[in-house]
Amino acid sequence: MRLVRDILIMILMVLIQAYFFDELLFFRYLNPYLYVYVVFSILIRYPRFWQLIMAFALGGFLDILEGSSGIHAGAAVFIAFAQPMLKGFWGPNREDTDDVPSLASMSMDRRLGFLFTAFFLHHFALFSLEQFGFGNFVDLLKQTFYSSLFSFTFVLLYQLWNARR
Amino acid sequence: MRYFLLLLRQSRILILFLALEGIALYWVVSVQSYPRAKFSSKSTELSGQLSEWQSNLESYLNLRLENEHLAQENANLREQLNQSLLIQNYGADTINDSILNQRYSFLSAEVVRSSHLKRDNFIIIDKGSRSGLKRNMGxxxxxxxxxxxxGVSSNFARVIPIINNSLTISGALAEEAYFGPVKWPGLNYRHTELTDIPRYSKVDSGAVVLTDGRSRYFPAGVKIGSVLKRELQADQNFFKLKLELATDFANLRQVYVVKDIFAAELDSLQNPVQP
Structure with a gap:
């Protein structure tokens, strides 16, 4: 039952991404890519094997809708794979009991730090796949930084709103 | 052997990761870049179908603007009709119409999906190989x-717009006939760049840039854009011109595919078969 619900949420998230967030633009060329948040919040509950498969399906579905040929699939699988290491980097704190801390069990500052680096890495993978190479490196970093800041702002608002409740 | 199986089992996540990334990378390489395009017609067909209903809805919302554009184009065409030209040569010459052979034919198509905010933008239109479209048509x-x-599938075609990093076309100044490559530098979908214009050219902002015979895929004289500002290139001998594109890619619905009737003949000259 939970699986069905999670899959529905993922499909909804991709649809929102493709038909709403991709139409939003900021400074003429920045898009928020919020669908990745699903990887951190939902996929974390599944075994590693299925995390990767579902991340691929998530990105691939968006690729088909956007016609962007594989870049989202690649980036989503990458961030799903890198997630535990990132979490390790931001470190478990005293309250954590799990091996891989879930978002809810991380303290707020660690959680935000984790989310920002995760978004940054995902966007970096996405944009370098999109331009297929690292030429124009400064431009690439700039676009990655601003875009992830933009995505992060949305997530920050959501996190703060959640924290207040 | 047992050890090997154990190793395989321990690193199965890594192997899965590499396999999935491999698939994604193959997907990217096979479709994305224009010169290497091994076109995947299935995904175009699918994405075309999905977008068509959305596009139908949007075309109603944009109807007025679209009408304006078409009306303007009609006016331009009307100017070129014989009726609106004054014949200033009375009697002396015979007019032999047969020297005018049809070279280009045009097929109208509608945009079903497009992007203009990415680095590698693309457009999908609703005519495909059934309507006689082929690769490399303008x-x-x-x-x-x-x-x-x-690339084409049976009902749709994928168009690489000039706001895509991998497409370079030739553009010429309308007034002076100096020409150079037009290549999109990225970021802003309203602007592009024309380089290699000689320094002694008198070009300045406002000058119009058109396609010329060298543009290969297009008839001569189609507008590319107008010059916003000029600056010297690093080599100090040529101008780099910043252009404002004539086409607004954020608001593009009706397009025409150009069929060059002499394309095969031109190709045979460009790449002659060695005897």
Whole structure:
């Protein structure tokens, strides 16, 4: 039952991404890519094997809708794979009991730090796949930084709103 | 052997990761870049179908603007009709119409999906190989040049617009006939760049840039854009011109595919078969 619900949420998230967030633009060329948040919040509950498969399906579905040929699939699988290491980097704190801390069990500052680096890495993978190479490196970093800041702002608002409740 | 199986089992996540990334990378390489395009017609067909209903809805919302563009284009065409030309040569010569052979034919198509905010933008239109479309045909819009057909499926075609990093076309100044490559530098979908214009040219902002015979995929004289500002290139001998594109890719619906009837003949000259 939970699986069905999670899959529905993922499909909804991709649809929102493709038909709403991709139409939003900021400074003429920045898009928020919020669908990745699903990887951190939902996929974390599944075994590693299925995390990767579902991340691929998530990105691939968006690729088909956007016609962007594989870049989202690649980036989503990458961030799903890198997630535990990132979490390790931001470190478990005293309250954590799990091996891989879930978002809810991380303290707020660690959680935000984790989310920002995760978004940054995902966007970096996405944009370098999109331009297929690292030429124009400064431009690439700039676009990655601003875009992830933009995505992060949305997530920050959501996190703060959640924290207040 | 047992050890090997154990190793395989321990690193199965890594192997899965590499396999999935491999698939994604193959997907990217096989479709994305224009010169290497091994076109995947299935995914175009699917994405075309999905977008068509959305596009139908949007075309109603944009109807008024679209009408304006078409009306403007009609006016431009009307100017070129014989009725609006004054014949100033009375009697002396015979007019032999047969020297005018049809070279280009145009096929109108509608945009079903497009992007203009990415680094590698693309457009999908609703005519495909059934309508006789082939790769490398030019695509123009009511306002100016749009792009080049990169791949076709039976009902749709994928167009690489000139706001894509991998497409370079030739553009020439309308007034002075100096020409150079037009290549999109990225970021802003309203602007592009024309380089290699000699320093002694008198070009300045406001000058119009058109396609010329060298543009290959397009008839001569289709508008690419107008000059916003000029600056010297690093080599100090040529100007780099910043252009404002004639076509607004954020608002593009109706396009025309250009069929060059003499394309095969031109190709045979360009790449002669060695005897």
């Amino acid at each position: 695509v123009i819009g009511p306002q100016g040049v749009v792009g080049v057909v990169a």
